[in-house]
Amino acid sequence: DTAVSQTPKYLVTQMGNDKSIKCEQNLGHDTMYWYKQDSKKFLKIMFSYNNKELIINETVPNRFSPKSPDKAHLNLHINSLELGDSAVYFCASSQGGGPDTQYFGPGTRLTVL
């Protein structure tokens, strides 16, 4: 069973479109995250939710809107896609607290043309 799953794995779209990425975890964790990995492999946190409540919101354009319908799901909606949004987006989850091991999904490679 996949612990953290994301769909779709690949997403190719035109500039200006709106798209969503879905994430689900079956680990029973309380906290979920979205990370962006750019072409240089740099990993940057975008958002974090704990029990459906937003707890981390980094400096991300407001075209990006996370939504957590329940603590097992965290979706990412992106409006008016731009070329610079092309990246790999990773969902992750953790139990929270001190050591806080994060479990990452397989990633969604977004290409904006």
Added chain:
Amino acid sequence: QQQVKQSPQSLIVQKGGISIINCAYENTAFDYFPWYQQFPGKGPALLIAIRPDVSEKKEGRFTISFNKSAKQFSLHIMDSQPGDSATYFCAAKGITGTASKLTFGTGTRLQVTL
């Protein structure tokens, strides 16, 4: 502001050699230092982690060395194997404030040659 600095950016090691990746941090509120391993096309996965109350942690061929006074920590991979070829990220996290989120280094692409 890069709170966790990682070097080198890339590393080529022969099979059987020792791979060493170094990280330095600035925020003294960090108290958890994991290393993540990422294979191409996959998400990062926890490899090994250390808390600052010990100076070294070993798991199989992987060892973390930690120097609290210098605010540095490193990953040593002994007897490196081609299957170890991946990108390695150090990270750091604390409990409160700006340290409460997991902050990653910039990554090191390791290639182990035959």
